[in-house]
Amino acid sequence: MFRGPLHAHADLPEGRAADSQLVLRRLLALILPYRLALLTIPLLGVVVAASSALAPLLTGIAFDQFIAHDDIAGLVRTVLLLVGVYTAGMLARAAQSYQMGWIAQRVLARLRSDIFAAIQRQSLRFFDHHESGDLQSRLVNDVDVINTLLGQGLVQAFAGLLGITGVLIGMFSLNWRLALASCLVIPLMFATTNTFSNLARQAFRRARETIGDVSANLQEDIAGVKVAQAFNRVEINRARFAERNRANRDANIGASAVTAAFFPAMDVLSTLAISIVVGYGGWMVIAGQASLGMIVAFLGYVQQFFWPIQQLGQLYTQAQSALAAAERIFELIDEPVDMLPPAHPVRLERIAGRIQFEDVEFAYEPDHPVLQGVSFVAEPGQTIALVGPTGAGKTTIVSLIARFYDVTAGRITLDGIDLRDLDPIDLRRQMGIIPQNSFLFSGSIRDNIRYGRLEATDAEIEHAARLARADDFIRRLPAGYDTPVGERGKNLSQGQRQLIAIARALLADPRILIMDEATSSVDTRTEQLIQQALTELLKNRTSFVIAHRLSTVRNADLVLVVNDGRIVERGTHRELLERNGLYAELYRRQFRDADLAAAHS
DSSP states (O other): OOOOGGGGGOOOOTTOTTSHHHHHHHHHHHHGGGHHHHHHHHHHHHHHHHHHHHHHHHHHHIIIIIITTTOHHHHHHHHHHHHHHHHHHHHHHHHHHHHHHHHHHHHHHHHHHHHHHHHHTSOHHHHTSSOHHHHHHIIIIIHHHHHHIIIIIHHHHHHHHHHHHHHHHHHHHHOHHHHHHHGGGHHHHHHHHHHHHHHHHHHHHHHHHHHHHHHHHHHHHHHTHHHHHHTTOHHHHHHHHHHHHHHHHHHHHHHHHHHHHHHHHHHHHHHHHHHHHHHHHHHHHHTTSSOHHHHHHHHHHHHHHHHHHHHHHHHHHHHHHHHHHHHHHHHHHTOOOSSOOOSSOOOOOSOOOOEEEEEEEEEEETTEEEEEEEEEEEOTTOEEEEEOSTTSSHHHHHHHHTTSSOOSEEEEEETTEEGGGSOHHHHHTTEEEEOSSOOOOSSBHHHHHHTTOTTOOHHHHHHHHHHTTOHHHHHHSTTGGGOBOOGGGTTSOHHHHHHHHHHHHHHHOOSEEEEESTTTTSOHHHHHHHHHHHHHHTTTSEEEEEOOSHHHHHHOSEEEEEETTEEEEEEOHHHHHHHTSHHHHHIIIIIHHHHHHHHHO
8 A cells, every 4th residue: 555645654554544543643643743843832831821820819819818908009919910920821822822823734734735645646546436526525624624623622732731730739729628529520521521522423424424425516516517507407406415415414413413512511510510619618618717718719710620621622522523534534545546656667768659458458347347358559650540439448448558547457568568567657758648528727828738848938839839720719819828728728619628738749749649539629620730730740659549530540550440348340441441340330320421521512
């Protein structure tokens, strides 16, 4: 299994992210690089705890020594000292929050980077089984939940623990018997917290799962809104989203119900402790065993004692939500990579471009083969056309050449080297891919063409656009090459997006070219211009073309006819027509109309 950056600081068994202790240890391991900065948190917490401990004590002194004896000067001094104590505590608390926020944001930035890296290193097989909306939810929503814990929760934890310690010291220093009586409720608090924590963990885990489901559904429906409107599916999609939204709502209500019940329970225990102090302490005052000022100080201590405990209880619910989110994150990070680069890859320099399939089999799912016994050789510089019915396996063949997937059986070689012995990054540097549905990134046209070779100059970008016959329409746009394409290229037509994708591949200057029906989205006149450029581009390059229009097939060196995952015919265009087999049937059915239209134009 891949061991990414998150494992560098925590040598933990993998595949057990659901174990809360392991998840907590892995979260803490992320903070360890900042342990020096983290040490300031408890140091500042000592100041906060001292402030909490001194304030009730000074209040009691004010009652017993100055108010009772009408000492105005002493009372003023005590009040000023009390203000100073509160101010010091406030400043220390603010410094704690800033320091923890500083640490938390660095941890979360690294966590997001590692999640993104974990997603990026996966093969396409991984994305066949995971919805992009759910992956995005883990990267954004689940990380935000952990942000709440790290940015606020740990400060509350340090402050709460030290605050409780300071309050206990103050209580026992005043009167140990009254302090013991006040502590009778502590076992009840621990039992209550333990009960609610088990309920909260289950509730928050369900809430994190349902928000991922909502995100996945939302992203899919937004991307497909045009199709939904075209097929009058808007109301059905709205109902489906409402159902998932209700599931998320109910899960969050369940989690909120647990949290809402916890705090009143703690309030009851707090009231019980105050009642003990009032009852027992009042009896001690009447019996002359305690002063009124001491009882007032004790009431202040009891209130301060339960406030940190309530904070810790709130932290516990935050921790349950964060642990549920972390489980999903570490589950994603621990996902095995099914297509790792070899330990000692063969390095590619200048390749000839000979591709050979040797009895290749492939299946996306076990026991459901897509390709069976595929064998052929593409010599350097040849153009191989793949023809066949929809779903025959043509796109799968070119996906295997780019090693988006690994073969199930057999092997594929490049210049005699098994593709599995090559680093996929090194392999793809030799390739240019023009997909059927071009994908453009947000940014300018220039940025999208430069994606093929990041170091390319503006002149090289424009030259590639001219070869792709995209330069004319680009220069007619308001900002030319600096025109924003919008999300996924929505500001351009489908044909314009395809031309830019072709220019991007031309700029990469690949030794192996893969075109998956690359000209299917352009009109006939534009295709003719593109074919002129491709004639030059295909020279001395091994090219694989999933054929959509007749001209590419006619000019191919070898035509492979694919049907039901097998190569059923092979030869040149003319040879296959003479055999009068499946290719000839496809030609008559699909290409004859194009010839007739051209003859009458």
